Amino acid sequence: xxxxxxxxxxxxxxxxxxxxxxxxxxxxxxxxxxxxxxxxxxxxxxxxxxxxxxxxxxxxxxxxxxxxxxxxxxxxxxxxxxxxxxxxxxxxxxxxxxxxxxxxxxxxxxxxxxxxxxxxxxxxxxxxxxxxxxxxxxxxxxxxxxxxxxxxxxxxxxxxxxxxxxxxxxxxxxxxxxxxxxxxxxxxxxxxxxxxxxxxxxxxxxxxxxxxxxxxxxxxxxxxxxxxxxxxxxxxxxxxxxxxx
Numbered sequence: 001x002x003x004x005x006x007x008x009x010x011x012x013x014x015x016x017x018x019x020x021x022x023x024x025x026x027x028x029x030x031x032x033x034x035x036x037x038x039x040x041x042x043x044x045x046x047x048x049x050x051x052x053x054x055x056x057x058x059x060x061x062x063x064x065x066x067x068x069x070x071x072x073x074x075x076x077x078x079x080x081x082x083x084x085x086x087x088x089x090x091x092x093x094x095x096x097x098x099x100x101x102x103x104x105x106x107x108x109x110x111x112x113x114x115x116x117x118x119x120x121x122x123x124x125x126x127x128x129x130x131x132x133x134x135x136x137x138x139x140x141x142x143x144x145x146x147x148x149x150x151x152x153x154x155x156x157x158x159x160x161x162x163x164x165x166x167x168x169x170x171x172x173x174x175x176x177x178x179x180x181x182x183x184x185x186x187x188x189x190x191x192x193x194x195x196x197x198x199x200x201x202x203x204x205x206x207x208x209x210x211x212x213x214x215x216x217x218x219x220x221x222x223x224x225x226x227x228x229x230x231x232x233x234x235x236x237x238x239x240x241x242x243x244x245x
Contacts, residue, residue, distance in 0.1 A: 018165070020081030028078065031168050032071045034175040035101055038146065039064050041179050042108040049115050056111060063104045071097035085157070085165055098154040102147055109143025142178045149174050 018024040050056045074093035120132040157164030
């Protein structure tokens with residue numbers, strides 16, 4: 001907070017000359033660790049949705065490992081006190097890291113979305129409607145969120161503008177909430193389906209109805225054989241049967 005409150009140029013210096021700033025370097029390490037975990041979780045989802053086919057995950061995994069190595073080198077380049085965002089090693093490794101991050105998110109999200117779309121298209125022949133549409137849109141939404149954020153920072157940094165580093169804090173939060181957003185959206189969708197299913201099930205039961213039957217009775221014994229000339233008092237006993245759902 002002191003960097004932003006002391007003078008008008010303090011904030012600019014914080015991002016323009018972050019070399020040796022432990023707070024800045026620590027925040028950058030938190031960012032890349034969050035992105036590593038988010039990408040690995042996305043690759044695992046790709047693996048599961050493709051029926052645990054490891055071959056489909058080979059390219060994203062290679063890009064992920066390259067991203068882990070190159071991003072770590074780029075962040076460690078800020079440790080010397082003389083380092084700046086435009087230092088050759090920092091700048092080149094930073095661009096490569098953000099490019100690999102964009103590639104991993106694009107390939108993994110695209111693979112999951114294609115699988116869902118293809119499954120929905122095939123089942124639409126039987127059901128008459130596109131299934132998995134909600135899941136498809138959720139994956140596209142979360143993948144586009146982190147990919148767009150990374151692409152914007154990459155474009156600013158590639159233009160030799162240190163403003164690209166300003167979005168690191170926001171990108172850290174987006175990388176953290178993207179997997180959680182998928183879980184939350186799927187939970188909401190399942191809750192909605194359960195509510196609709198319960199209402200549909202209750203509506204299928206008919207309303208209670210009454211059946212009135214009149215049984216002939218002779219004394220206390222119903223349905224006795226009574227001749228036409230038989231004597232005695234012939235009673236009529238009415239029995240009401242109520243059938244309720």
